[in-house]
Amino acid sequence: MKSFEFWFDFGSTASYLAWTQLPALEAATGATAVFKPMLLGGVFQATGNQSPANIPAKGKYIFADFSRFAKRYGVEFNMNPWFPVNTLLLMRGAIALQMKGDPRFKDYCRAVFNAIWVTSLNMNDTAVASQALVRAGFDATALIALASEQATKDALKAATQTAVERGVFGAPTFFVGDQMFWGQDRMDFVKEALQKAR
Amino acid sequence: MKSFEFWFDFGSTASYLAWTQLPALEAATGATAVFKPMLLGGVFQATGNQSPANIPAKGKYIFADFSRFAKRYGVEFNMNPWFPVNTLLLMRGAIALQMKGDPRFKDYCRAVFNAIWVTSLNMNDTAVASQALVRAGFDATALIALASEQATKDALKAATQTAVERGVFGAPTFFVGDQMFWGQDRMDFVKEALQKAR
Numbered sequence: 001m002k003s004f005e006f007w008f009d010f011g012s013t014a015s016y017l018a019w020t021q022l023p024a025l026e027a028a029t030g031a032t033a034v035f036k037p038m039l040l041g042g043v044f045q046a047t048g049n050q051s052p053a054n055i056p057a058k059g060k061y062i063f064a065d066f067s068r069f070a071k072r073y074g075v076e077f078n079m080n081p082w083f084p085v086n087t088l089l090l091m092r093g094a095i096a097l098q099m100k101g102d103p104r105f106k107d108y109c110r111a112v113f114n115a116i117w118v119t120s121l122n123m124n125d126t127a128v129a130s131q132a133l134v135r136a137g138f139d140a141t142a143l144i145a146l147a148s149e150q151a152t153k154d155a156l157k158a159a160t161q162t163a164v165e166r167g168v169f170g171a172p173t174f175f176v177g178d179q180m181f182w183g184q185d186r187m188d189f190v191k192e193a194l195q196k197a198r
Numbered sequence: 199m200k201s202f203e204f205w206f207d208f209g210s211t212a213s214y215l216a217w218t219q220l221p222a223l224e225a226a227t228g229a230t231a232v233f234k235p236m237l238l239g240g241v242f243q244a245t246g247n248q249s250p251a252n253i254p255a256k257g258k259y260i261f262a263d264f265s266r267f268a269k270r271y272g273v274e275f276n277m278n279p280w281f282p283v284n285t286l287l288l289m290r291g292a293i294a295l296q297m298k299g300d301p302r303f304k305d306y307c308r309a310v311f312n313a314i315w316v317t318s319l320n321m322n323d324t325a326v327a328s329q330a331l332v333r334a335g336f337d338a339t340a341l342i343a344l345a346s347e348q349a350t351k352d353a354l355k356a357a358t359q360t361a362v363e364r365g366v367f368g369a370p371t372f373f374v375g376d377q378m379f380w381g382q383d384r385m386d387f388v389k390e391a392l393q394k395a396r
Contacts, residue, residue, distance in 0.1 A: 047255045057245045057367035061380060068387055169255035182259060185383060189266055 002031035002197055004190060005175040007163050009040035010094070010109075011087040012171040013066050013079075016117040018184035019109070019172075020075040025187055029194040035109065037094040039087065040171045042160040047169040051084060069184065082122040088156075090123060092147035095156045100146075104138070111136035200229035200395055202388060203373040205361050207238035208292070208307075209285040210369040211264050211277070214315040216382035217307070217370075218273040223385055227392040233307065235292040237285065238369045240358040245367040249282060267382065280320040286354075288321060290345035291331075293354045298344075302336070309334035 006022065008015035022033045044050055053059035063079050070077035090112050097105040115121045115132040123129045130140035146152060163173070167180055174181040176193040204220065206213035220231045242248055251257035261277050268275035288310050295303040313319045313330040321327045328338035344350060361371070365378055372379040374391040 047253060049253045049256055055245060055247045055367060057362075057365055058247055061365060061367065061378060064378070065380070065384075164255075167255055167259060169253060169259065180259060180262070182263070186263070 002029065002194060003034050004031050004194060005036050005173075006033045007036040007038050007168055007171060007173040007175075009038060009087055009171045010090050010112045010116055010123075011083075011085040012040055013062075013077075013083075013117065014170075014184040015040075015172040016113050017066060017069055017073065017075070017077070018174075018187060019113055020073055021184070021187055025191055025194075029191055031194045031197075035094075035098065035105070036159065036163070037091050037098065037156065038160045038163045038168070038171070039091050039156055041086075041088075042157070043164055043168055043170070046161075046164040049169040053084065076118045078118060078120050080116050080120055080123075082124055085116055085123050087123075089126065089144065089147055090129065092152045092156050093143055095159060096143075096146045096149070096152040099152070099155055107136065108133075108138065108143075111138070200227065200392060201232050202229055202392060203234050203371075204231045205234040205236050205366055205369060205371040205373075207236060207285055207369045208288050208310045208314055208321075209281075209283040210238055211260075211275075211281075211315065212368075212382040213370040214311050215264060215267050215271065215273070215275070216372075216385060217311055218271055219382070219385055223389055223392075226389055229392045229395075233292075233296065233303070234357065234361070235289050235296065235354065236358045236361045236366070236369070237289050237354055239284075239286075240355070241362055241366055241368070244359075244362040247367040251282065274316045276316060276318050278314050278318055278321075280322055283314055283321050285321075287324065287342065287345055288327065290350050290354050291341055293357060294341075294344045294347070294350040297350070297353055305334065306331075306336065306341075309336070 006018065008019065026033055052062045067077060094105070094108060097108050111133060112123070116123050121128050121132055123132070126144070130144065133140040133143060170182055172184060174186070174190045176190060176197060179193050181190050204216070206217065224231055250260045264275060292303070292306060295306050309331060310321070314321050319326050319330055321330070324342070328342065331338040331341060364373070368380050370382060372384070372388045374388060374395060377391050379388050
């Protein structure tokens with residue numbers, strides 16, 4: 001069974017756009033996306049990279065760029081008014097569910113991505129995030145408790161460090177074996193790499 | 199007659215790759231590329247943006263990324279061992295020829311792009327640059343004198359400032375009317391914009 005890794009952070013606009021295109025990529029290649037939660041802020045700190053939004057001219061442009069891709073993909077996309085979103089708790093929630101093998105891991109990812117990039121919620125606010133998770137059918141209190149366990153914190157830190165060690169400097173980042181591809185705009189190269197892979 | 203603007207700096211790898219694809223873009227759209235020389239270093243200084251090569255992990259990746267595009271495009275590409283190239287004199291030469299309406303302006307662009315990104319010459323060295331220009335049929339001494347005139351210096355400075363005022367933060371940057379597109383990897387969007395334009 002072929003697979004590829006999808007390293008992401010919910011707070012990354014490009015990660016959201018890429019995530020919307022994963023089903024099409026999986027269908028076209030017969031490969032499975034292995035979700036790899038990481039903390040983009042930690043990646044930035046370790047590599048010296050930064051959000052394009054930190055450069056005013058780039059930040060202004062990049063929204064137009066993302067909107068063009070959203071239109072091309074035919075997906076909903078609204079710039080989150082609370083950007084940048086502190087995703088520490090949200091990413092911990094993701095890795096905690098994944099570690100437990102919780103079958104709702106992907107539902108959680110959908111709920112969080114959509115809350116930020118479609119519904120424009122202020123996911124910095126734990127109360128708002130809790131309500132969004134409850135609406136998506138989660139026990140928010142239990143999930144936040146799980147996300148706050150030391151083992152969860154350590155797991156996200158370790159995952160982020162692994163990403164950096166493998167050369168990741170931004171999100172999303174894809175791996176097909178050892179081949180790394182950065183950006184939602186490189187999924188055609190990921191597709192080609194998967195089609196060549198045995 | 200439809201046209202689009204191509205803002206570039208010879209020292210930008212992505213500008214080179216984009217330049218190789220301009221004929222195909224012109225053929226597909228019936229539009230003409232208007233070459234717009236600028237000094238990328240000046241754009242970086244004005245906007246706070248920087249070369250991806252300044253972030254070690256990004257610099258390492260980006261060469262693989264450019265190589266993938268070169269392969270896709272079927273064009274020669276060799277990373278220049280003297281990167282980053284100080285292109286001040288080279289860009290002044292371009293804008294000087296363009297201002298004079300010299301019919302060899304595009305030959306000059308070809309000679310310089312190829313010297314850096316195909317032949318891997320050290321174009322920081324005026325002697326090496328002169329030899330390359332002589333081989334391409336230019337009177338290098340006259341060209342360097344022209345590039346060093348105050349009017350030339352002012353013109354490049356003004357062009358770079360215009361770019362920044364229009365929102366440019368990197369190279370290459372395309373304009374179709376007021377629509378801005380950054381990167382050699384956005385030429386498909388430029389094509390779409392041109393096909394929609396009347």
